[in-house]
Amino acid sequence: MQVTANSVLRCAQRTLDLSRAHVMGILNVTPDSFSDGGRYNTLEAALQRAIEMHSAGASLIDIGGESTRPGAAKVGVQQELDRVAPLVELIARECDVVVSVDTSSPEVMTETARLGAGLINDVRALQREGALAAAAATGLPVCLMHMRGEPQTMQDEPHYADVAAEVAEFLQARVAACVQAGISTDRIILDPGFGFAKNTQHNYELFKRLPELLNLQYPLLVGVSRKSMIGHILNQPVDQRLYGSLALAVMALERGAKILRVHDVEQTMDVLKIFNAVQSSAKE
Ligand code: PT1
Numbered sequence: 001m002q003v004t005a006n007s008v009l010r011c012a013q014r015t016l017d018l019s020r021a022h023v024m025g026i027l028n029v030t031p032d033s034f035s036d037g038g039r040y041n042t043l044e045a046a047l048q049r050a051i052e053m054h055s056a057g058a059s060l061i062d063i064g065g066e067s068t069r070p071g072a073a074k075v076g077v078q079q080e081l082d083r084v085a086p087l088v089e090l091i092a093r094e095c096d097v098v099v100s101v102d103t104s105s106p107e108v109m110t111e112t113a114r115l116g117a118g119l120i121n122d123v124r125a126l127q128r129e130g131a132l133a134a135a136a137a138t139g140l141p142v143c144l145m146h147m148r149g150e151p152q153t154m155q156d157e158p159h160y161a162d163v164a165a166e167v168a169e170f171l172q173a174r175v176a177a178c179v180q181a182g183i184s185t186d187r188i189i190l191d192p193g194f195g196f197a198k199n200t201q202h203n204y205e206l207f208k209r210l211p212e213l214l215n216l217q218y219p220l221l222v223g224v225s226r227k228s229m230i231g232h233i234l235n236q237p238v239d240q241r242l243y244g245s246l247a248l249a250v251m252a253l254e255r256g257a258k259i260l261r262v263h264d265v266e267q268t269m270d271v272l273k274i275f276n277a278v279q280s281s282a283k284e
Pocket of ligand 1: 102228
């Protein structure tokens with residue numbers, strides 16, 4: 001097993017120093033995203049938003065053409081490609097940032113890698129037919145996320161005997177499948193999948209037990225920004241979950257997360273900078 005501390009993730013032309021944590025800014029180009037649906041639907045608006053997030057300190061920009069929030073509609077491969085591909089190419093060219101593609105489709109992986117993508121972020125952990133081979137062929141790092149079922153139905157009474165152990169077991173099995181397919185261990189990131197086939201109690205227990213997933217020895221990505229696990233505690237709508245999101249950002253960093261997938265880059269960067277100041281303040 002590789003050691004994650006001080007390691008560098010090679011993302012096509014760019015690299016990510018994983019001895020420190022990073023912010024991944026979310027750029028949804030779906031008309032039905034849960035928090036910013038339809039807002040960045042023109043190439044110009046989306047590029048502006050990417051530049052804004054990069055200037056605010058995002059090391060990665062995650063571009064998604066399929067909404068995977070609970071109950072979201074399915075999207076065809078061609079439509080997903082039409083939404084995502086031009087933007088990947090544009091942002092990879094215009095911004096010095098790792099372009100992450102939030103996709104489960106092998107065709108989208110192959111095409112966006114050709115256009116400059118630096119990371120494949122798959123909420124289905126490369127389980128779709130052909131995805132393992134396509135991802136392996138790109139040579140890009142992959143983020144494997146835990147989910148059960150499909151977004152349409154995943155919130156129908158999820159059940160776990162031990163949520164952290166079962167998520168870890170699933171991720172471990174997907175790592176094995178990746179290695180089998182020729183994806184080297186230094187190109188793997190893991191994600192517990194907050195809000196995916198988990199009720200609020202599952203989400204908080206999993207969050208509390210994040211350090212157990214560190215035992216798998218891979219960098220962890222955490223995505224909780226504006227999610228309903230925050231709304232359920234605070235009774236706040238999606239556009240008023242910033243402070244709740246920042247509270248979880250602090251705790252995710254404290255628990256060893258290396259990448260925070262967020263909507264509010266500028267505010268999360270403040271959290272990250274303060275965290276880093278504490279971390280580097282004295283010898284261990
Ligand atoms: C995530 C993630 C993602 N989340 C990764 N990719 C979404 N790697 C999309 C809610 O409960 O956490 N990690 N791509 C967005 N999905 C959701 C899920 C949005 C649940 C909202 C909720 O509100």
